[in-house]
Amino acid sequence: MRGEISFPSSVISSRVCINRVKAVYASIVWKIYSTISENSIEFQMRRLLYPSRYSSRRYLEHTFKTGTDYKRTSFRIVEVGARDGLQNEKKIIPTEDKISLIERLVDCGLKCVEATSFVSPKWIPQMSDHNEVISRVRKREGVSYPVLIPNMAGLNNAIKNGSVNEIAVFTAASESFSRKNTNCSMEESSRRVREVIKAATSAQLTVRGYISCVIACPYDGVTSPTIVARITESLLDAGCYEVSLGDTIGVGSAGSVRRLLDCILSNNPVEQIAVHFHDTYGQALSNVLVAFDKGIRVADSSVAGLGGCPYAKGAAGNLATEDVVFMLDDLGVYTGIDLMGIVEVGNWICDQMGRENNSRVACAIRSKKSDL
DSSP states (O other), X not given: OTTXXXXXXXXXXXXXXXXXXXXXXXXXXXXXXXXXXXXOHHHHHHHHHOGGGOOHHHHHHHHTOTTOOGGGOBOEEEEOTTTTTTTTOSSOOOHHHHHHHHHHHHXXXXXBBOOEEOOOTTTOGGGTXXXXXXXXXXXXXXXXXXXXXXXXXXXXXXXXXXXXXEEEEEEESOHHHHHHHHSSOHHHHHHHHHHHHHHHHHTTOEEEXXXXXXXXXXXXXXXXXXXXXXXXXXXXXXXXXXXXXXXXXXXXXHHHHHHHHHHHHTTSOGGGEEEXXXXXXXXXXXXXHHXXXXXXXXXXXXXXXXXXXXXXXXXXXXXXXXXXXXXXXXXXXXXXXXXXXXXXXXXXXXXXXXXXXXXXHHHHHHHHHHHO
């Protein structure tokens, strides 16, 4: 009958009775995970029936070639909380708190913390203190503090500041989003970005690129992977050392992310690709696993999940740094980040802002502590 699942005989025995509720739940699990587990129904049923035997480590060992030594694998987290996480906050956060946040994040082991944005205060008042933040933050050897640059005016100000060594530029894979976000077409945006990259590299600055709406656009709908691939190649050719693929409205899931990455990686080196997922539909962590499976070893995240999605009121925004570190730690993947330290930083900044912590891991740890 259509819609029913045929369970493998190795899973069903005379001692195991699967009721209707479990069967329905199993079908949901199968639909979610089949795309990233080589369509192994038997494994999914075992994971459902014996959850204690199938931790995320064992699950990934099954999915990503059993026997892989993840202790030899490192993963880089690009922390965007101090910029992307704060920029849409209506209440102006004190400069001292922004500087302290960046320094606390670095204390936890993060090697790349996006510090601020050299955007006009007219458009984003929260970032009006960009000069002071990047100048006063205590720099650590081996740590990068990139700043977001929207245009040539922003770049000139950043160069004049003298404390900037790395910048990030951005464009979109959607015509409507580009016009609403930067007031220009995709073609014009590409020209402007290439101009900024050329000037930045001439000034001995390193450049990282962002692409928005890589899965879908709130105005234009589904985005073609070939468009994203073409923009990625253009940014790398222009001089970006890395391009971060942003699922701006968080609608991506395992299938769409896999199709996107298959297209991107067919013509672009995996070492220069990063991912940036929003958790609007609760798919961000599974999407990181898909990227991991494809060989990508860089992801953007935000402490405490700071940074909401402006197109889905009340929905979750950026993937929480605590959550992705917790998952990678369980896999034995090296991040160099102190999980408990980052949880404390997330709780601290949320207390300063008077808002809830959006990290599931942080909330779970806080709940456990309150029960003691």
